[in-house]
Amino acid sequence: MSIHFKGQDFLSYSRQNEWGIEQPFNFTLDNDTEVAVWDSGVICFTPKVITNSDIILSSGIHGNESAPIEICNDFISQIIDGKLSLETRVLFIFGNPASMNIGQRFIEENMNRLFSGAHSSAPGLVNRERIRAKKLEQYVERFYCSEIEGRERIHYDLHTAIRGSKNEKFAVYPFLHGAKHDKRQLQIMAACGVNTILLSNSPTTTFSYFSSVKFNAHAFTVELGKVRPFGENDMTRFIEVKETLKAMLSASDMGLTAFDPADFNLFKVCRAIDKHQDDFEFYFADDVVNFTSFPIGFKLATEGDIQYKIEHQGEAIVFPNANVANGNRAVLMVVPTTLDENL
Numbered sequence: 001m002s003i004h005f006k007g008q009d010f011l012s013y014s015r016q017n018e019w020g021i022e023q024p025f026n027f028t029l030d031n032d033t034e035v036a037v038w039d040s041g042v043i044c045f046t047p048k049v050i051t052n053s054d055i056i057l058s059s060g061i062h063g064n065e066s067a068p069i070e071i072c073n074d075f076i077s078q079i080i081d082g083k084l085s086l087e088t089r090v091l092f093i094f095g096n097p098a099s100m101n102i103g104q105r106f107i108e109e110n111m112n113r114l115f116s117g118a119h120s121s122a123p124g125l126v127n128r129e130r131i132r133a134k135k136l137e138q139y140v141e142r143f144y145c146s147e148i149e150g151r152e153r154i155h156y157d158l159h160t161a162i163r164g165s166k167n168e169k170f171a172v173y174p175f176l177h178g179a180k181h182d183k184r185q186l187q188i189m190a191a192c193g194v195n196t197i198l199l200s201n202s203p204t205t206t207f208s209y210f211s212s213v214k215f216n217a218h219a220f221t222v223e224l225g226k227v228r229p230f231g232e233n234d235m236t237r238f239i240e241v242k243e244t245l246k247a248m249l250s251a252s253d254m255g256l257t258a259f260d261p262a263d264f265n266l267f268k269v270c271r272a273i274d275k276h277q278d279d280f281e282f283y284f285a286d287d288v289v290n291f292t293s294f295p296i297g298f299k300l301a302t303e304g305d306i307q308y309k310i311e312h313q314g315e316a317i318v319f320p321n322a323n324v325a326n327g328n329r330a331v332l333m334v335v336p337t338t339l340d341e342n343l
């Protein structure tokens with residue numbers, strides 16, 4: 001609870017002011033950490049002593065993905081109460097407080113398809129999620145560009161998935177345009193309990209790709225498990241990620257183990273199947289988990305006269321969703337890969 005947020009924690013305060021606050025404001029903690037509230041769900045901490053990385057932890061880009069929102073809100077409360085002392089600048093972002101309030105992924109449009117300028121492409125800034133995505137881009141820029149150049153930039157965009165996963169926690173590594181994948185970042189993911197990494201093969205309109213391509217941040221979309229309602233998460237499943245991120249924020253030992261390729265399940269995207277018609281339909285059950293593979297020739301989906309079949313050995317599904325709007329991705333298809341190809 002905080003006097004600065006009308007006796008509430010920052011999450012409740014943000015949810016009460018779902019699309020914005022009247023005035024940005026600042027205050028200073030007893031340990032001299034500067035706190036700046038830039039917007040609803042957007043809070044920046046600058047401690048007196050700072051080490052060499054600027055960290056963004058975003059959550060709630062999809063409003064019903066409660067676990068990472070609760071984890072970040074806990075961090076924010078602990079920092080404000082003086083229980084967690086920072087040695088890094090950190091920007092916390094709760095992406096879509098309004099959709100949290102209705103317990104849905106989004107109000108009008110999936111915000112994680114609106115970055116890298118997609119918010120303003122046709123039909124333009126026509127809904128509040130588009131306007132919010134544009135503002136979030138500006139906050140990321142303000143955070144990374146207001147400080148000394150050359151500092152390491154990190155952005156973990158934290159989510160939970162609609163489906164369960166064969167590999168409960170996994171991360172999407174944005175397309176790096178030929179640059180090397182970073183081993184230390186993979187070690188940090190492993191310390192968080194995230195051993196499955198999906199290497200993206202093209203530009204996208206996700207939040208993590210935006211920070212990666214625009215600001216050269218080490219960025220990931222991190223999926224921490226399955227979506228559950230607020231208050232119903234088994235927080236013991238998140239101990240590793242909480243402890244690792246906490247150590248990162250306070251610049252203490254994250255307990256990283258030596259890099260070993262055998263520690264990781266690595267996949268690369270081989271194609272995306274888009275939905276074009278209302279009758280798009282999958283031929284596997286709703287409870288089939290992410291990273292499930294099927295034999296070559298297996299009929300995955302149909303729409304109209306078109307059939308989509310498995311084309312490659314080991315080809316597996318990720319993020320299947322037949323309910324997306326026409327023109328959007330219905331499922332991402334991935335195949336196993338090795339580190340030698342990609343590091």
Ligand SMILES: [Zn+2]
Binds near residue numbers: 061062065159160
């Ligand atoms: Zn999500």
